[in-house]
Structure formats: structure tokens, C-alpha cells
Amino acid sequence: MSVKANEAASKKARAALVKSLDPQNRGDSDLLDRFDRWGSDLISGLAEVYDIQTALPMVIDVLIACHANRDESLRARDRKRVLEPDWFQKADTIGYVAYTDLFNKDLAGLQSRIDYLKKLKVTYLHLMPILEPRPGANDGGYAVMNYRALRPDLGTMKQLREVADELHDAGISLTLDLVLNHVAEEHEWAEKARMGDKKYQEYFYTYPDRTVPDQYEKSLPEVFPDFAPGNFTYDKKLKAWVWTTFNSYQWDVNWANPAVFSEFADIIGNLANHGVDCLRLDAIAFIWKRMGTQCQGEPEVHAITQAIRAFARILAPALIFKAEAIVGPAQVGAYLGEGDRAGKLSDLAYHNSLMVQIWSSIAAKDAKLLEFTLSRFKAIPSNTAWGTYLRCHDDIGWAIDDSDAHHVGLNGHEHRMFLADYFTGKFWGSGSRGADFQMDKASGERRTSGTAASLTGIEQFLDDKNKPEVDKAIARYLCAYTMVFGFGGIPLLYMGDEIGLFNDYDYLKDKAKADDSRWLNRPAMNWAHADEAAAGKKPTSVHTRIRKGMQNLIDVRSRLASLHAGVATRAVAGRGQGVVIFERLNPAGNLTQIYNLGEGVRWVGREELPNLNWKVVDHLTGNEFELGEGINMSQYQSLWLQSK
Numbered sequence: 001m002s003v004k005a006n007e008a009a010s011k012k013a014r015a016a017l018v019k020s021l022d023p024q025n026r027g028d029s030d031l032l033d034r035f036d037r038w039g040s041d042l043i044s045g046l047a048e049v050y051d052i053q054t055a056l057p058m059v060i061d062v063l064i065a066c067h068a069n070r071d072e073s074l075r076a077r078d079r080k081r082v083l084e085p086d087w088f089q090k091a092d093t094i095g096y097v098a099y100t101d102l103f104n105k106d107l108a109g110l111q112s113r114i115d116y117l118k119k120l121k122v123t124y125l126h127l128m129p130i131l132e133p134r135p136g137a138n139d140g141g142y143a144v145m146n147y148r149a150l151r152p153d154l155g156t157m158k159q160l161r162e163v164a165d166e167l168h169d170a171g172i173s174l175t176l177d178l179v180l181n182h183v184a185e186e187h188e189w190a191e192k193a194r195m196g197d198k199k200y201q202e203y204f205y206t207y208p209d210r211t212v213p214d215q216y217e218k219s220l221p222e223v224f225p226d227f228a229p230g231n232f233t234y235d236k237k238l239k240a241w242v243w244t245t246f247n248s249y250q251w252d253v254n255w256a257n258p259a260v261f262s263e264f265a266d267i268i269g270n271l272a273n274h275g276v277d278c279l280r281l282d283a284i285a286f287i288w289k290r291m292g293t294q295c296q297g298e299p300e301v302h303a304i305t306q307a308i309r310a311f312a313r314i315l316a317p318a319l320i321f322k323a324e325a326i327v328g329p330a331q332v333g334a335y336l337g338e339g340d341r342a343g344k345l346s347d348l349a350y351h352n353s354l355m356v357q358i359w360s361s362i363a364a365k366d367a368k369l370l371e372f373t374l375s376r377f378k379a380i381p382s383n384t385a386w387g388t389y390l391r392c393h394d395d396i397g398w399a400i401d402d403s404d405a406h407h408v409g410l411n412g413h414e415h416r417m418f419l420a421d422y423f424t425g426k427f428w429g430s431g432s433r434g435a436d437f438q439m440d441k442a443s444g445e446r447r448t449s450g451t452a453a454s455l456t457g458i459e460q461f462l463d464d465k466n467k468p469e470v471d472k473a474i475a476r477y478l479c480a481y482t483m484v485f486g487f488g489g490i491p492l493l494y495m496g497d498e499i500g501l502f503n504d505y506d507y508l509k510d511k512a513k514a515d516d517s518r519w520l521n522r523p524a525m526n527w528a529h530a531d532e533a534a535a536g537k538k539p540t541s542v543h544t545r546i547r548k549g550m551q552n553l554i555d556v557r558s559r560l561a562s563l564h565a566g567v568a569t570r571a572v573a574g575r576g577q578g579v580v581i582f583e584r585l586n587p588a589g590n591l592t593q594i595y596n597l598g599e600g601v602r603w604v605g606r607e608e609l610p611n612l613n614w615k616v617v618d619h620l621t622g623n624e625f626e627l628g629e630g631i632n633m634s635q636y637q638s639l640w641l642q643s644k
């Protein structure tokens with residue numbers, strides 16, 4: 001599409017906006033300003049994928065309608081965020097991720113626990129899938145049947161709005177999932193398609209026979225090879241094969257259709273107008289299909305994200321996006337924007353490699369692979385940040401790149417097998433209680449499920465009444481989390497990890513869950529332990545000890561301006577095996593972090609710490625000391641050092 005055509009479309013769109021707005025109204029004139037600022041990103045993104053004359057008027061109509069429904073308090077929030085665009089990059093941004101029902105039954109239960117989150121110093125809350133899913137198996141809520149209602153047992157949309165307000169008053173922002181690659185097969189679009197409605201059939205990828213699916217399958221990987229083999233499902237009513245990348249009941253939507261874009265723009269507007277501050281773009285990599293490819297991360301994915309991000313910036317600048325793209329170092333940067341798109345796409349992206357490398361270094365007691373893998377990351381736009389985490393609601397895929405492994409003298413396949421063995425306790429002495437998730441039949445490689453406390457061995461050693469190993473495992477756990485909190489970006493604490501919740505084996509009793517071991521790492525909150533731990537009761541219990549360590553970490557992190565996400569971390573392997581050094585050069589103060597994941601005491605020489613003066617302070621303990629020739633680090637010790 002030519003520049004001229006885009007300009008003409010833009011002029012028309014602006015005229016439509018002016019016509020529907022009242023120049024005397026502040027919110028309206030703000031919207032127009034934002035269109036003038038971000039409209040070109042919207043239009044160029046749309047024009048890369050759609051016929052702009054068709055797509056833009058549809059999107060502008062949605063924009064006008066959603067703007068009219070945006071209430072004054074949210075418009076005020078928009079203005080605040082425009083003045084403080086780095087709100088989510090600040091060091092005191094502490095993330096917490098929870099399933100509403102597992103946290104405290106429902107939204108009312110959550111409301112009664114906002115104070116708990118506030119005391120923990122959480123400022124960013126991600127409520128796991130909460131929109132109405134299909135009944136029965138629903139992939140942990142990622143098979144949404146209705147984007148305009150909540151799961152009935154959790155609450156109502158009206159209540160969601162109240163919860164958002166209460167969270168905002170407590171200084172906490174709200175993140176929800178936006179599942180945009182697929183909808184549940186019970187969603188009304190799918191139902192209408194089944195009834196023969198052509199309009200809605202074009203919302204999906206449907207094929208009368210296997211000819212085209214078979215061609216695609218040649219290059220498509222399988223996401224759930226065990227319980228959902230293949231990428232297409234035959235639907236009897238539709239009399240056609242439907243694209244289903246994930247489970248057979250999750251129908252991929254056709255983003256090549258501009259009507260799908262404007263439907264989702266409207267869904268985004270509606271969620272933003274309920275006070276949502278951040279949308280997690282679930283499985284975003286998958287939304288564009290191209291024959292002969294793996295259909296992940298195609299250029300159109302980024303053009304669409306650019307357009308949808310610009311739409312949100314114009315409508316609701318209080319809203320940010322987080323990309324869920326579990327891809328390698330070379331690909332992930334594209335989701336935060338590279339080249340002309342730098343800083344125009346998602347504001348946040350998960351740092352999957354950091355997570356995998358922390359676990360890998362713990363198992364291998366070596367940091368060379370971590371150093372090499374992290375060195376391959378390009379710089380990210382200065383207005384974006386990583387979401388760092390030790391574990392989430394999903395399995396851990398052992399995303400070790402073959403060539404990275406080779407570079408440090410490892411065999412990629414063998415290392416991935418080793419990690420899967422290690423964290424499922426097959427490796428002697430690991431104490432890990434993970435479970436296998438999905439096996440690649442050709443290679444035998446598996447992914448791993450389990451909570452952080454169970455993967456680090458705390459659960460096993462506690463059962464064994466092996467006190468020295470419990471102590472060591474807690475130190476390992478806290479050291480790993482200290483890396484997550486020290487790396488920069490929003491640290492995402494998975495619900496219950498502030499007290500080290502163990503695996504939940506009950507999922508095996510539930511038919512809808514039994515074949516999905518990811519439920520192992522989704523235990524319900526244990527409030528007896530959580531309250532005790534928060535009050536510092538039973539000081540020798542594992543939960544209280546973990547909470548104490550985590551709270552210190554959160555407190556220290558919140559105060560350290562040099563952890564602002566605007567600067568990058570450089571990860572270096574120390575000379576001592578298993579030593580990791582994170583260097584953060586920030587005009588607000590350089591910070592050198594040292595972690596010992598090795599076996600036993602490790603020496604870190606002064607010459608390995610070029611950014612420190614003779615006298616230093618360790619922020620984690622408040623201790624000041626002289627560096628001298630270097631430092632002896634005990635096993636799993638962490639230091640966050642700054643020159644005095």
C-alpha cells in the first residue's frame with residue numbers, strides 16, 4: 001500500500017474522529033492528540049496486512065465507541081501514565097501471578113486479600129485466565145468462550161471493575177490474559193460458523209479435506225504432542241478441518257481477516273475500560289500462518305501487534321502489553337520491536353531464556369552456558385522491560401540451543417535430557433520432584449512441571465527430614481529468586497512462591513486435568529502457612545524462612561533505583577565454577593551482583609569485579625566491607641554490591 005493511500009486513509013479517519021468528538025471536552029481532545037501521535041503506527045501496521053480502506057474505518061468506529069465508554073477516572077489514569085510512561089520499568093515494580101480461585105476462591109476473596117499483597121509490596125498483579133472459558137477441559141482457562149464475561153464462579157465484569165479500582169487505590173496494577181490465537185469451540189463465532197454463517201466461517205481456518213492441512217503439517221511442530229497431536233481437528237457439524245494449534249477445542253482465529261482485528265480491538269477496549277492495565281498476549285507468536293514455515297513469529301505477527309498496540313495507545317495509554325513468546329534469544333527481541341518497530345510493540349516480554357539458564361546453571365553447577373546464551377541477546381528498546389521469572393503456571397521447556405551448548409563444550413540433546421532427568425529426581429542427589437510434560441517421540445526429550453520449591457528439592461529433603469539438605473535447598477531457592485529479582489525488568493512472583501508452596505498432586509484425581517502435569521505447579525494458596533509466615537510466626541518453618549528471605553529481597557529491590565529496567569544486565573561467568581556475575585551499569589548507581597551456584601565455597605577475585613571500588617556495600621544485607629583481593633562466597637550466597 002502506498003504512502004499516499006495511507007495518508008488519504010489517515011485524513012479520512014481523523015475527520016471521522018473530529019466529527020464524533022467534542023473539542024471542548026478534555027478527554028476528547030486528548031484522544032485526538034494521541035491519534036496525531038500514534039495514528040501513523042496504527043495505519044502503517046494495518047496497511048502491511050489488510051486493505052487499509054476496509055480495515056481502518058472499522059477500527060476507527062471501534063475506537064470511537066470504546067472511547068465513549070471510557071470513564072473519567074480511567075481517563076485520569078491515562079493522563080497520569082502519559083506523564084510517567086516508565087511506571088512499569090521502575091525498581092519498585094513487583095509482580096505477582098495468581099489464579100483467582102486458587103488464590104482465595106473468587107474476586108470477593110481476592111478483595112479481602114489486597115492488603116496481603118500490599119504488605120508483600122506487590123505492585124503488579126496478573127490474574128490468570130478469568131474470562132469465561134468453555135466448560136470441562138479448558139487448558140487452564142486459555143479456551144475462552146466469552147470475552148465479555150467472567151468465569152461465573154469468580155465474579156462479574158462489574159465486580160472486575162471494582163476490583164481494578166481497589167487495586168489501583170492500593171498501588172497495584174491489573175494484568176489479564178488476552179488469548180488471541182484461538183477461541184473455545186463453543187465461542188459464538190465458532191457456533192455461528194457451524195450454523196453455516198459465511199461471515200463467521202471466515203473468522204477461522206477451515207478446510208474441506210486434508211489436502212491443505214497435510215501441506216501445512218509438513219513444517220508445523222506440535223505444541224501438545226501427547227494429548228493433542230496434529231494441528232487440525234475435524235468438526236462434524238462444520239464438515240471441515242479446523243486449525244487447532246493447541247487443543248482440539250481451541251480454534252485458531254484467522255487474523256488475515258480485518259474483521260477479526262476489529263473484534264479484538266473491541267475486546268481490548270472493553271477490558272481496558274474495566275480498568276485493566278496490562279494485557280498478556282497469549283501465544284502471540286502463532287497468530288499468522290504461512291505455508292512451509294513453523295507458523296510462528298512471521299513478520300505479520302509484528303505488523304498486527306504494532307497496529308493493535310497503537311490502537312491501545314490512542315484509546316487507553318494506561319494500558320500496556322506483555323508478549324508471551326516463548327522463543328529463543330534470536331527471536332524474542334522482535335516482540336519488543338526491532339528496526340522501524342523498536343519500542344512500538346509489546347512493552348514487556350517474558351525472559352524465558354533467563355529462567356531456563358538459571359535452572360540449567362543450578363543443575364550443572366556451571367555458568368558458562370548461561371553467560372554465552374545471555375550474551376546473544378540484543379539490546380531491547382529503552383521503553384520496554386523483561387518479565388523475569390523462575391517458574392510460571394506452565395511447564396519448563398528445556399530451551400537450550402544446540403549451537404550455544406556446542407559453544408561451551410556441551411551436547412544440546414544430552415544437556416536437555418540431563419535437565420529433564422535432574423529436575424524429575426532421576427539424577428542422584430538433586431532432590432527435585434518435577435514431573436515430565438510432553439515427550440518428543442523422536443528424541444525422547446521432555447519438558448518438566450513442578451513448583452519452584454519442589455524443583456529445588458525443598459519438598460523432598462523435608463520429607464527425608466534431612467535438615468542440612470533442606471537448608472541448602474532453601475538457600476538454592478532464594479539464590480535463584482535473587483537472580484530473578486536482580487536481573488532487571490518486572491520480577492514475576494508466582495502465587496505461593498513467597499512461602500515456597502510445594503507440588504499439588506491432586507490434579508491426578510480430576511479427569512479434566514489428569515493428563516496435564518502442569519497442574520502440579522498450580523497449587524492452591526495455603527493461607528494458614530501464608531498468614532503465619534507473613535506474621536513471622538514459627539520462625540524455623542520452611543514457609544516462614546522463605547517468606548522472610550523473599551520479603552527482604554522485595555524490600556531491597558524496591559529501594560534500589562539502579563534496578564530500573566532502562567538499562568541492560570550483562571551476565572558473566574566467574575572464574576570459579578558456578579559463579580554468576582550480573583553487571584548493571586546505571587547512572588543511578590552501578591550494581592554488581594554475584595551468585596554462587598557452584599558446589600561449596602567459591603573465590604571471586606577483585607579483578608573479576610571491575611566496576612567496584614575498594615569499599616562496597618551489599619544491599620541484600622546492608623553490610624559494608626572492604627573488597628580487598630576478593631571475596632569468598634558460600635554456596636548459594638548472593639551479593640548485590642555497590643561502591644561506597
Ligand code: GLC
Nearest residue numbers: 139140142179246282283394
Ligand atoms: C500459553 C499459556 C498456556 C496455554 C497456551 C495456549 O502458552 O501459557 O498455558 O496452554 O498459551 O493458550
